Amino acid sequence: MDIDDKIQKIEDEIQKTPYNKATSHHIGKLKAKISKLKEESLQRKSSGNKGQGFHIKKTGDSTVVLVGFPSVGKSTLLNELTNAESKVGSYQFTTLDIVPGVMEYRGAKIQIFDVPGIITGASGGKGRGKEILSVARTSDLILIVLDVFNPQHLDVILKELRNIGIRPNEIPADVTVRRKKLGGVNVSSTVPLTHLDQKTIRSIINEYGMHNADVLIRDDVTMDKFIDALELNRAYIPAVVLLNKVDLVNDSYLEELKKYIPDFVPISAEEKQNIQYLKDVIFGNLNLMRIYLKPQGKKADMEEPLIVKSNSTVIDIASRLHREFAKNFRHAKVWGKSVKFPGQKVGADHILEDEDIVRFIIKK
Numbered sequence: 001m002d003i004d005d006k007i008q009k010i011e012d013e014i015q016k017t018p019y020n021k022a023t024s025h026h027i028g029k030l031k032a033k034i035s036k037l038k039e040e041s042l043q044r045k046s047s048g049n050k051g052q053g054f055h056i057k058k059t060g061d062s063t064v065v066l067v068g069f070p071s072v073g074k075s076t077l078l079n080e081l082t083n084a085e086s087k088v089g090s091y092q093f094t095t096l097d098i099v100p101g102v103m104e105y106r107g108a109k110i111q112i113f114d115v116p117g118i119i120t121g122a123s124g125g126k127g128r129g130k131e132i133l134s135v136a137r138t139s140d141l142i143l144i145v146l147d148v149f150n151p152q153h154l155d156v157i158l159k160e161l162r163n164i165g166i167r168p169n170e171i172p173a174d175v176t177v178r179r180k181k182l183g184g185v186n187v188s189s190t191v192p193l194t195h196l197d198q199k200t201i202r203s204i205i206n207e208y209g210m211h212n213a214d215v216l217i218r219d220d221v222t223m224d225k226f227i228d229a230l231e232l233n234r235a236y237i238p239a240v241v242l243l244n245k246v247d248l249v250n251d252s253y254l255e256e257l258k259k260y261i262p263d264f265v266p267i268s269a270e271e272k273q274n275i276q277y278l279k280d281v282i283f284g285n286l287n288l289m290r291i292y293l294k295p296q297g298k299k300a301d302m303e304e305p306l307i308v309k310s311n312s313t314v315i316d317i318a319s320r321l322h323r324e325f326a327k328n329f330r331h332a333k334v335w336g337k338s339v340k341f342p343g344q345k346v347g348a349d350h351i352l353e354d355e356d357i358v359r360f361i362i363k364k
């Protein structure tokens with residue numbers, strides 16, 4: 001029996017088992033088993049395909065990946081957003097290889113990848129699923145591209161992404177597990193747990209080979225999220241749904257769709273509709289900010305901002321500039337939204353905001 005058969009067999013068993021208090025620990029154990037098998041299957045696939053996968057050199061400030069079925073307009077969109085010269089064809093599977101492009105926006109260099117069209121079963125190795133696997137898992141944002149006439153593909157794509165360990169738009173549950181030598185499994189939580197009982201938690205923990213551990217739970221987690229928290233390989237990545245080719249439909253069609261997909265960005269890559277707004281959405285979801293540097297006695301360089309992650313501190317910026325800078329840091333002066341008055345003196349841990357101007361004062 002291969003791994004997929006094993007997974008199917010356990011899934012069938014879960015289907016047949018009624019879910020209640022008495023069976024919860026058993027179902028927890030089965031779900032943990034499935035999670036481990038899927039992980040094993042992923043590991044095998046990626047190691048078995050050495051050399052064939054895409055090796056992408058990450059450049060720029062962030063990376064974004066376009067995921068969608070063939071012919072939904074990914075190449076056309078990539079051309080609109082970036083400087084890449086991607087071939088556009090009106091037949092399926094035009095994208096034969098990965099095409100990175102760079103979108104320059106608000107001073108940031110955002111690298112965008114168009115991966116070959118996802119098809120059902122991609123995560124299982126069908127089509128060119130493993131490419132999606134390697135690219136999407138390491139990206140900072142996933143753009144799920146749908147054709148306006150095939151919105152039902154969203155469910156398939158989300159399922160495929162989950163199968164390769166991606167948890168789009170989820171935040172990891174706050175669970176810590178400390179292994180110990182003796183004393184059994186001790187579970188404590190800071191909030192009431194409405195989805196899991198002690199027996200189920202123990203049963204899942206045991207399935208992961210741990211028989212002595214302190215488990216601390218700070219969220220009212222579901223069974224699935226608890227299992228995710230025990231897997232090391234989960235990728236929590238923001239995702240945005242794009243509905244392409246809206247030039248072919250009217251407003252009432254889109255209104256109707258909102259009943260099924262509450263949150264999407266309508267675009268037309270071909271007719272260049274809503275592209276500017278999309279760029280804003282991309283930038284916004286990457287959680288980046290622009291910081292301008294002001295050398296001593298000179299005006300700030302307002303041409304080329306430093307692009308950093310939101311909530312970066314003064315010392316984060318200093319470390320990025322130069323190791324010596326951070327080591328000899330004394331204080332900084334800041335102009336902008338993060339301070340009460342212009343030129344305010346701040347310490348290393350001060351959190352900056354978008355478009356702040358910073359001057360470093362370092363020990364001589």
Ligand SMILES: Nc1nc2c(ncn2[C@@H]2O[C@H](COP(=O)(O)OP(=O)(O)OP(=O)(O)O)[C@@H](O)[C@H]2O)c(=O)[nH]1
Pocket residue numbers: 068069070071072073074075076077087088089090091092093094095096116117244245246247248267268269270271
């Ligand atoms: N009407 C309309 N057609 C579009 C739009 N975007 C793309 N197309 C057309 O859809 C077809 C497929 O576009 P591509 O950009 O090649 O699609 P793709 O998703 O990259 O396809 P694969 O390379 O097969 O994965 C082409 O004929 C495009 O001209 C759009 O916004 N409106």
